[in-house]
Amino acid sequence: MGSYRFFEEYNQPVTDDLKEHYKGILERIGEDTSREGILNTPERASKAIQFLTSGNSQDPAEILKSAMFSEDYNDMVIIKDIELYSLCEHHMLPFFGKAHIAYIPNGHIVGLSKIPRVVDVFARRLQVQERLTHDILECINTTLNPLGVAVVIEASHMCMMMRGVQKQNSTTTTSGFRGQFEKIETRNEFLKLIASNLS
Template sequence: MNTEKHLNALIASYETVIENVGEDVRREGLVKTPERAAKAMEFLTSGYEQDGPAILRKAMFAEDYKDMVVVKDIELYSLCEHHMLPFFGKAHIAYIPDGHIVGLSKLPRVVDVFARRLQVQERLTHDILECINDTLRPQGVAVVIEAAHMCMMMRGVQKQNSVTTTSGFRGQFEKQETRNEFLKLISSNLS
């Protein structure tokens, strides 16, 4: 849990990092940087204190709707656990209800719960998928994430135009016909 003691420990850690890269933490432009960085890190990792299934359960409604529900182009921002550099992109989620629907805003909230942790894109995809599948118990769930990784763009291979795509499918989406319908919907511009 984020407490003043926790925040102060993060601030001290950022002071150490700044000093270890050869900067003067007392320099005017850097005086407040450790505190700002610590508060940013608390926000960027706030998903550890949130419960995805609880978010979904608060907005589950009995409904006899049995067709596909798609929410696409959900912005996501996360930190790569290997370099603690950002990765960002879009999540596309679909589910086929089996007696219950969920408030549409809850799906992007679930994305944020798992994105605001130190992550790899593969686990992020799986975490979102399993949270929805285990909580809603739908006929099927699909999750596709497309993201750019700063660890590949700023350092290492330095490939600015690379995008990583991960996907996961459960239930009815394991059938090629249903999966293809979802993939067609997320790649089309219907507006």
């Protein structure tokens, strides 16, 4: 057995309280909470919602600050195709897709894994895509103080696909740009690179 072990830790009183609420919801929609398939669902749902909203208790700026390094590099750094999964705050249904992020360092670079972690922190909150885009953009811009930062998010929303207008093939794209990326030539270079296959 290896030395590494992944585990999730939950606040037991919160888990128990949420479990009772989920049990009540299931009963009110007509489910038999004593049947085998549903018996443990309230506890699983309780743990799932805590995980999916765990970004509320995390500070994304601190994540970036933990891996900032002085470096004389001032060309574009792009991390693209970052998977993201979030919950729409209007219906608490998932939306999911990819984030593409770039920044131009201004004396400091950041460990590459920290950018996707920042995405996860903001995505693991009840969100709307527009605010998610803005939150990621402003966190990177304020913490790293780069010469420029760009964020593009492409996502599909289950609230549109499963209910309401029921448009299964629609996607939503949001974007934000600061600093050098407000210049059309820099922005176009970024958009061209995230659309291309460099392999």
